[in-house]
Amino acid sequence: MFEQTTLAVVFVGLMGLSVLLYAILDGYDLGVGMLLPLKNDSECDSMIASIGPFWDANETWLVMAVGLLLIAFPLAHSIVFKALYLPTLLLLISLIMRGIAFDFRVKAPFSHKPTWNLMFKLGSLLAALSQGYMLGMYIMGFEQSVAAVLFSLLSALGVTAAYCLIGAAWLVMKTEHTLQRKAINWTKKSLIGCFIGVVAVSFINPLVNPDVFKTWLSNDNAWLILPLPILCFALFVIGFRKIKQLSELTHDDHCWQPFVITVAIFTLCFSGLAISFFPYIVPGQLTIWQAVAAPEALNFILWGAIIVIPTIIGYTIFSYRVFWGKVTELTYY
Amino acid sequence: MLETLMLSRIQFAANISFHILFPTITIALSWFLVYFKIRFDQTQHPVWMRAYRFWVKIFALTFAIGVVTGITMSFQFGTNWPGFMEKVGNIAGPLLGYEVLTAFFLEASFLGIMLFGIKRVPPKIHTLSTIIVAIGTSLSAFWILALNSWMQTxxxxxxxxxxxxxxxxxxxxxxxxxxxxxxxxxxxxxxxxAFLIAGVSAYRLLKGDDKRAPKLTLKISLTVAMLLTPLQAFVGDLHGLNTLEHQPQKIAAMEGVWHTEKSAPLLLFAIVDEEKRTNHFELGLPGIASLILTHDINGEIKGLNEFEGNHPPVAPVFYAFRIMIGIGVLMLLISWLAGIKLWRQKTLSPWLLKAIVAMTFSGWIATLAGWYVTEIGRQPWLVTGVLTVKEAATDIAAGNVAFSLALYLIIYVIVMAAYLHTLFTMAKRAIEIEDFDAEPTAATNTQELHHV
Structure with missing residues (x-):
């Protein structure tokens, strides 16, 4: 049996892991959705085929993250999502539209397919924008001001660019020929957008949150965490170089590199945010130790989690191996 | 203007009513698919693969709607019902958590292999994935019903x-x-x-589909319905006895018993008058309610008046219960009538096929009616004796809830229209083409094969 204080850290760690996995996994399939070239039906098919077997499980990480927040920090769940009621609504509606468009686009009468493709694209875009907006509001401590809204809008664009980036990088890895060329181009553009977003958030965050400023700049241990942004910057530079190389290369051996670099950038940015706010679960209002649920409940779920989460990761890897390599036409047969 | 509490209740009811429709299909449809797939593995007869392929597409569509409409729920506990987690979160949380951990990931991950991996993994692994998805859907029912039942008792x-x-x-x-x-x-x-499969199969037969697959699936689904209808009546009776023991006020509302009475009649019909606390135009079988509930024709049933101020609204519980039972009786009659004819004469007359088509979504109506009986029947409690619905409500502005509710309702109408339309489009398409012999050939409709 663990103590409540330990449990709070364990569960915030599990939740962090789920959020990061969600951002990476659903991030790429939202990105692919946003990038759909509506005029080119066969490219739409290939792109959606590349995410077909995975999007459902990817989205489950969102349920997991929100569920862990609900289970382990119920008070924080209530504060956060009450403050974000309308953006959350937008997110949910867009996820619904997108999820059903995925299936309807090939099962409804064929004449409706362009409409469902559009719905898939719009749903993906709105989901990304609303997640970015929610992240922005979270960073601003749910402040109701013009500045907070502007910052959140900036964050919405940043997250959207980040999802486009990981989606494009996924496509570079999973597709061939013309579509791959296009994807390389998308990767380049979204890498720029994402870079601007990361820089903007990194500068504004410590300026508006005194605690964050203290953590990063006036803390004795700041040198321990400062390599993080430097490494992130380096990854962007490497990313730009790799993408330039890829557009000139004739062989395909390095197609996985943009995706891996993007995953590393996501992980570093996420760690940066996590470090900024720890131990707060609601910035400036509530720490994990104030919000944590009873140890009886958390111990019961933790034992299950210790057994089940590695299993989940195991069969997730199995599923990715089954669909390894370049995308082929997706059929039920 | 409705207040936040009422709007939140309507919204949660709308969310969960719409959501439950789809898992209700997929929980059992997944086991039908397991059966089709295993029979194909055993016999290698293409008809099993055709049945599997047609229904796996409907499964995929239904499953996807179930997943995305279910996500809303995990947010609403905090936004609209913060009191729920504050008071019973230590119990509800882990049960929900185990549902995500043991069921959601399992079904979502193996679904990919089940749907799109048939050529990428050995047949045994594919069948195993299908079985795992079925186990996942049933596990999910296990956890969520554990939580719901705990809230009741x-x-x-x-x-x-x-x-x-x-x-x-x-x-x-x-x-x-x-x-x-x-x-x-x-x-x-x-x-x-079973009734969905029977209904769509009957629809295909009516439209002139003379292939073997719809005949086979019609026969299988009717057989399952023949077995399950009496079993459901038996289990439902046990469930009622259990409710009588733990939530007698719910039973009183279901039976429309206002005063505690011996030899209470089974009301086939009545107009419930909550203001005067009585019924009008009663049509009942004397003593039968007592007989069913106490196994004694003179048995006593506690009336609603003994629970005044602490019992559910009577009319919705009373009527919903009759709708559920009525559809159950219809299901029993039609499945046995059609089932016996099909086993004996190998074919069904058009009027019987039409009756089966009319019953396609009867399961939805009965399931919803049943849930309304048990959920409204729990009022005013959210967790019996521990927490009332009112105590759990949120303080967000009513305008916000009204807005979100309106948006959900619009989306639900669109999704439902598209779902029904697509279901029958797929059925019609299946009539025109034979989609599996050994390997798909160039002659088959290529668009059909492009299923994503």
């Missing part, structure tokens, strides 16, 4: 400073109403899927 906890703490998890999960509610729901799911 809570055990295994103690209250400290107004907050529920778990004492014995086995008591919490296997609370008194859980075995009955779980079996009742699983059978309901079986019936819903």
């Amino acid at each position: 809570p055990t295994g906890f103690e209250m400290r400073d107004g907050v529920a703490f778990p004492v014995d998890w086995l008591d919490i999960i296997f609370n008194p109403s859980f075995p009955y509610r779980l079996s009742h729901m699983l059978i309901a799911s079986g019936l819903t899927a």
